Amino acid sequence: MSLPLCFLLAILFVFLTTAKTRRSSGRGSLPPGPPRLPLVGNIFQLGFNPHRSVAAFSKTYGPIMSLKLGKLTAVVISSPETAKEALKTHEHALSARTYNDPLRAFDHHKHSIVWIPPSDHWRFLRKTLTKTLLSPQNLDAIQFLRMRKVEELVSVVNQFCERGEAIDMARALFVTSFNIISNALLSVDLATYESNSSSYEFYDAVVYLMEISGKPNAGDFFPFLRFLDLQGSRKEATLCIERLFRVFQEFIDARMDKRVTQKETEPNEASTIDILDSLLDLTQQNETEFTMNDIKHMLLDLFVAGTDTVSSSMEWAMSELIRKPEKMVKAQSEIRQVIGENGVVQESDIPKLPYLEAIVKETLRLHPAAPLIPRKSESDVQILGFLVPKNAQVFVNVWAIGRDSSVWENPMKFEPERFLLREIDVKGKDFELIPFGSGRRMCPGISMAFKTMSMVLASLLYSFDWKLQNGVVPENMDMSEVFGLTLHKAKPLCAVPIKKPTLISP
Numbered sequence: 001m002s003l004p005l006c007f008l009l010a011i012l013f014v015f016l017t018t019a020k021t022r023r024s025s026g027r028g029s030l031p032p033g034p035p036r037l038p039l040v041g042n043i044f045q046l047g048f049n050p051h052r053s054v055a056a057f058s059k060t061y062g063p064i065m066s067l068k069l070g071k072l073t074a075v076v077i078s079s080p081e082t083a084k085e086a087l088k089t090h091e092h093a094l095s096a097r098t099y100n101d102p103l104r105a106f107d108h109h110k111h112s113i114v115w116i117p118p119s120d121h122w123r124f125l126r127k128t129l130t131k132t133l134l135s136p137q138n139l140d141a142i143q144f145l146r147m148r149k150v151e152e153l154v155s156v157v158n159q160f161c162e163r164g165e166a167i168d169m170a171r172a173l174f175v176t177s178f179n180i181i182s183n184a185l186l187s188v189d190l191a192t193y194e195s196n197s198s199s200y201e202f203y204d205a206v207v208y209l210m211e212i213s214g215k216p217n218a219g220d221f222f223p224f225l226r227f228l229d230l231q232g233s234r235k236e237a238t239l240c241i242e243r244l245f246r247v248f249q250e251f252i253d254a255r256m257d258k259r260v261t262q263k264e265t266e267p268n269e270a271s272t273i274d275i276l277d278s279l280l281d282l283t284q285q286n287e288t289e290f291t292m293n294d295i296k297h298m299l300l301d302l303f304v305a306g307t308d309t310v311s312s313s314m315e316w317a318m319s320e321l322i323r324k325p326e327k328m329v330k331a332q333s334e335i336r337q338v339i340g341e342n343g344v345v346q347e348s349d350i351p352k353l354p355y356l357e358a359i360v361k362e363t364l365r366l367h368p369a370a371p372l373i374p375r376k377s378e379s380d381v382q383i384l385g386f387l388v389p390k391n392a393q394v395f396v397n398v399w400a401i402g403r404d405s406s407v408w409e410n411p412m413k414f415e416p417e418r419f420l421l422r423e424i425d426v427k428g429k430d431f432e433l434i435p436f437g438s439g440r441r442m443c444p445g446i447s448m449a450f451k452t453m454s455m456v457l458a459s460l461l462y463s464f465d466w467k468l469q470n471g472v473v474p475e476n477m478d479m480s481e482v483f484g485l486t487l488h489k490a491k492p493l494c495a496v497p498i499k500k501p502t503l504i505s506p
Helices: 003-027 050-061 080-089 101-111 120-134 136-141 143-163 169-186 200-214 223-228 233-265 275-285 292-323 325-339 347-352 354-366 398-402 446-463
Strands: 064-069 072-077 372-376 381-383 386-388 393-397 464-468 494-499
Touching: 050 064, 050 072, 050 372, 050 393, 050 398, 072 080, 080 372, 080 381, 080 393, 080 398, 101 200, 101 233, 101 292, 120 136, 120 275, 120 292, 120 446, 136 143, 136 446, 143 169, 143 347, 143 446, 143 464, 143 494, 169 200, 169 275, 169 292, 169 446, 200 233, 200 292, 233 275, 233 292, 275 292, 292 325, 292 354, 292 446, 292 464, 325 347, 325 354, 325 446, 325 464, 347 354, 347 446, 354 398, 354 446, 372 398, 393 398, 446 464
Parallel strands: 072 393
Antiparallel strands: 064 072, 372 393, 381 386, 464 494
């Protein structure tokens, strides 16, 4: 594109933007916000960690503020009261979601239960997801599966323990989460703990997809430039999704062949039913509403949402506990007292571990998997007397709410004890802590995430003590972040497991 043409487009864009601003002025005033540059607005002020940048701005401009991001108007919400008004009072007007350009790869934004707006089809997909996987009955039915995968993780960690070597916790936790999901969906392990395994391609594909999909993108700020894919992020997302879809298609084809063969040779034999079988049955019953393509997009949602977010949260929890040895000792004391000397952690033990539950909540407060909850206004909305115009991007900064000194005492400190003294939940009704969102767009996998996180953490803390490798002291641990759709630890946690001390009878 020639320089003169770019200049003319820029002038035209500024004119259209200012004209739109003038036309909307009669509907009310936008929330306050930082000064903006011509054309680009506040884009360059976001930096590499937008959740931190907008949190800093909110201290000056208040709990609801506006930004101009190229052509787009964004409204950022940073307090529990304002979040409640947005996500509860005006839930219907703010139930749609914004999505970044990479999510357009393979039209994922048109098929994903995470990103499509509320509609009959969205309600059908959510009902299908609950019916096949996330209902309390289904979660109880696969309890044995979670137990088996956690036992495998403990066995692998024990091998590192015997060798005195550090284990890459990010990858180990990812493999565990991934195999819990893959067995529930496909009745097979799709990942292994071996360092030279091709399963790490899944890890890299999922993590990289989450990273590039969450970063600011020129095509989002200037839609007329979208077709150029200037940052190459849609191309990268296409490669990631293509790699995953290829694997999904192989499983679908194999399962379809097996069903045909079984129908011909063993018509009266019942096959092993997993989520894929249930989805294939649904497709055959109602192909117009639920297609093979829908299956692949749902599998993608489940693998991404059910592995990356959970494993990342567990890594943050272990990192915080290693940084605070006294908190780890307190947790281990509780767990070992409940389980006994030579026992195995069971899911039925988890309700007896209030301090462990407090650790999970405190981790989600400080390190929410999704730091910015994205929404989109489908009509003009008034919040705290300010206009949130139609089609504005709305971000609820749960990261900032979790670190607000007016909401939390000593907000920057990892103190699980606060949740022993304060009755607060994470199920979307207490807006001081909404890591899974709130309302009808709340993450439906909250129960499964909590069960997995609690079981894994309890088992790792029960069976081992932990230290950092190469003499690194906990105070010097790198706790920096990588921003994406999920908030990853920039430097993966590598820790050395130590066999727990055995009590000696007198």
